[in-house]
Amino acid sequence: MKIKFHHIRLATIALSATLLLSAVTPVWADSAPTAISASIGKVTITGSSYFELKQIHLLPDQNGKLATFTISIHNEGNSELQFIDYWARLKSKSGNQFSARLLPADKDKNRVAPGATTDLTFYATVNAATNLQDLVVQFIKWDFSQTNFERVLGEVAVPNDFTDVTPTNSAASIMVGGTQVQASIKKFVSNKNEKYHVPTVYLKLENAGSHTVTVPSYLFSIRTAEGLLYPLEAKGIKDLKINPKESKEIQLSGSIPVGVAADAWQLTVAEAIADLKLNVGVANFQLPPVSTQQGGSIGKEYSFTSKSGVYTTQLNGLHRLPWEDQDLLTADLTLINKGQESLPLPKLSGYFLLDGAVKIDAKLIQTAKVIGLGAGANVNLQIAGKVPYTYEFSEVKLVLQENESGEPPAGTDKGTTTATDVLEFSTQSELQAIPFINAGQSYTSNDAGRKSKYAIRNVSTYEDKTNIMFSAMVEVTNLEKRFTNVSKLVANFRAPDGTVFAASVAEVKNKISPSGKGLLNVWASVPKGYGTANMNLLLGEAVTDGKLSEGEKAVADSYVNPVAYWLPDERKEVAKTLKNVDLFPYTITIDKIGTTIEDGNFKLKFNYELTKEKLTEINTEGHNLLLVFEDGGGVKRFEKKFDFKDFDVFNGESTADQDAKIRLGKRENFLISIADPGLIFNTKFLQKYKLSVYDEFQGQRKLLASQQADWFITTD
Secondary structure (H helix, E strand, O other): OOOOOOOOOOOOOOOOOOOOEOOOEEEEOOOOOEEOOOOOEEEEEEOOEEEEEEEEEEEEEOOEEEEEEEEEEEOOOOOOEEHHHEEEEEEEOOOOEEOOEEOHHHOOOOEEOOOOEEEEEEEEEEOOOOOHHHEEEEEEEEOOOOOOOEEEEEEEEOOOOOOOEEOOOEEEEEEEOOEEEEEEEEEEEEEEEOOEEEEEEEEEEEEOOOOOEEOOOOEEEEEOOOOOEEEOEEEOOOOOEEOOOOEEEEEEEOOEEOOOOOOOOEEEEEEEEOOOOEEEEEEEEEOOOOOOOOOOOEOOEEEEEEOOEEEEEEEEEEEEEEEOOEEEEEEEEEEEOOOOOOEEOOOEEEEEEEOOOEEEEOEEEEOOOOOEEOOOOEEEEEEEEEEEOOOOOOEEEEEEEEEEEOOOOOOOOOOOEEEEEEEEEEEEOOOOOOOEEOOOOEEEEOOOOOOEEEEEEEEEEEEOOOEEEEEEEEEEEEOOOOOEOOOOEEEEEEOOOOOEEEEEEEOOOOOEOOOOEEEEEEEEEEEOOOOOOOOEEEEEEEEEOOEEOOOOOOOOOEEEEEEEEEOOOOOOOOEOOOOOEEEOOEEEEEEEEEEEEEOOEEEEEEEEEEEEOOOEEEOOOOEEEEEEEEEOOOOOEEEEEEEHHHOOOOOOOOOOOOOOOOOOEEEEEEEEEEEOHHHHHHHHHOOOEEEEEEEEEOOEEEEEEEEEEOOOOOOO
């Protein structure tokens, strides 16, 4: 099965920790769901022509709620009908009016030919207390003979018993590019572990029209009875085309804290309108009740006996992860000692068997730094193998083996190894969703000897003429009581449509002190114009030859313990002064800026103070502080780079005039001098100048602050 990753940011819910999944319970919908009529009410235009309110939705929005409603204009007359003569309004039954606007795609639909029908969709922001049943859609005709230039044709009030939620075993009609698509829930699967419900919804889309449609990159989420929204990943939706009378299936998966009541869940579908920066409602579905059962291979404990004792093993979950032009198939296991005495770690290995026929060799990885299991202790293990990313399968079996070394044959120094099957775990190909960490939240790794907390500090976009460099700053906090190295990571940026950009990681070379922090710069090159909004960052611990990668020369061949992070919004504001400019973990203030022309030299002087957050290690390779001087009249321009790696280097008398580097601390009258003998003759043309600070990375830059000043006058 080809697994793609789509990350839809509809809610701000922190989802963290490694998934420990239990049994899977499918709930099946009817094979032939009943389509539900979407008509809510009609208003006569003239003769046999009429308006029809087809659907109306409410979706939580940062300003309250966003209402969207679709009307159909049915022209049953003999002449063309012009919508410019009419309008639709949204108000509440109590009389409050809300400003309704057409979606950009419908703004040019002004004419309806005789015998034709045209759909128009409006949107309006309403207050948070408004419910669907409070709303009224009013239809008017502009009439300049009236005192208020309008005549009310009629209105449709949303009935008190109306719901925009499609019932279980029914289908909803969705218009895609003017073509009707029937959408219904084909299957609903619920997993559960100690921390999360892990729902998977199978959405069936059937093209009921006469033209092929391309399904938009819809945003999917589960809405609980309390109105909380939890995002779902969509697999198989990128560039999905559906031919007439053809059906396609989309798999949606996510995770919801177990503290949330698992009843009355709904699937919500929304579409992102990029021009408006809004998510508008498309359809809602009532999901079948969530049920659970005991047993099954995932999440259930099994025991096996070796010469050393009795061990208990639990398969927590299976993931399929992007890896260059392949996929990684990984199994997360817990090995437990339930006895009263300590046990050595057994020598385990394993392999995957796909559809009972294709064997995938795998490597076992131990992520925790332990050499044995005390009474009641456990250790996390990972098993990873590689499959072509295009390969599809319906069943996967994990075979766990114990290896035993034999005596070497006479005359040789190499012993033999016997692998004995000790356990088998079987499951369908419904792999578990990767846990998500919300923007502003952190993920904690509790592996012994490597306890750390990971959080996304910020994101930045660096640009040149052809590409952009998309970067995220990952903050790692050492939770151990000793100095430790930051674990090597594998990183991928993932777009909402499933596109994956393999990312590089600038690793911290120094050990991190207890409670200290390391900053990892993660970046990827993205084509110019490609939208980076709603991207997420997938991080995993790098593995080399079956062990966690260590040392500068280690090259990762896989990764384990995947965690995905919703990324914070990028701070794009450009400061208008050069005070407290953030170059995290550094901050620089530049003031007392002055210009002079002396002896054929242009001189720029200023005071600066450069500070750094304490107990923070960072690899600044490739980063420069870039100063750009631009005269308003275009007479003078220059750029000056200062390498970040010089900031922390003490160079004797770092405040000496001859030191041309920027260092930590304060400095007065820092001088930049450029030979320009002819500049003195252009003084009458000199206008205000601008001094700008850029963060330059890998030759691409991001503007942080700009300050304008007058020539030959020192600023404050």
